[in-house]
Amino acid sequence: MYTKIRAIDVVRVPPERLGDELQPTVKEMLQDNLEGRMDKKIGMVIAILDVVDMKEGRIIIGDGGVYYETVFDMLVFKPKMQEIVEGEVVEIVAFGAFVAIGPLDGLLHISQITDEYISHDEKGEKLVTKDTGKTLGEGDKLRARIVAISLNEMDPGDSKIGLTMRQPGLGKLEWIEEEREKEKKGEQENKL
Secondary structure: OEEEEEEEEEEEEOHHHOOOOHHHHHHHHHHHHHOOOEEOOOEEEEEEEEEEEEOOOEEOOOOOOEEEEEEEEEEEEOOOOOOEEEEEEEEEEOOEEEEEEOOEEEEEEHHHOOOOOEEEEOOOOEEEEOOOOOEEEOOOEEEEEEEEEEOOOOOHHHOEEEEEOOOOOOEEHHHHHHHHHHHHHHHHHHHO
16 A cells, blocks of 8 residues: 655756755655656655655756756555555445545445445434444544555546455454454353
8 A cells, every 4th residue: 555666757956946955955846746646557646755866967958957867765655456454434425435545535335334234324424234223424443445446647536446344354443343352252152
């Protein structure tokens, strides 16, 4: 999900910035140009961590800026298929829940929450299971698996990530803990 990557890029330092200290200026230019950008191959750039190396600057005729080939480290976020993620519910809608996983939101469709029938409680802004009465609402923390990814380079906010909680070990963290307690209690009773 989060990865540190070493990359190479050419950075243009405009003429008005040539008197500034070079390495911090180049880092700032990289931050302005890359942070928040989405690339399908590497993912979303979260932060430029450090400028590792810079070659000697080059000048192009008719351009007052100086171009520096720069090696730098950056932190990226790239969701992977079948990856187990933890996140927080940020919005409940009639068809499911949106879950914040890193800088992007994933959709947990109502059919992927549990095997039970689920209804949408508009007043309480929650999803409620029919048989056990379990609820899922804003602010709840959960563990899910990524089942679909569609990253949008032009508009990262329009990227789509599909999630599921329909397998053992996944679900709202409270539900997982309750299940563990039941298993422990069952094991202790079997020992007696």
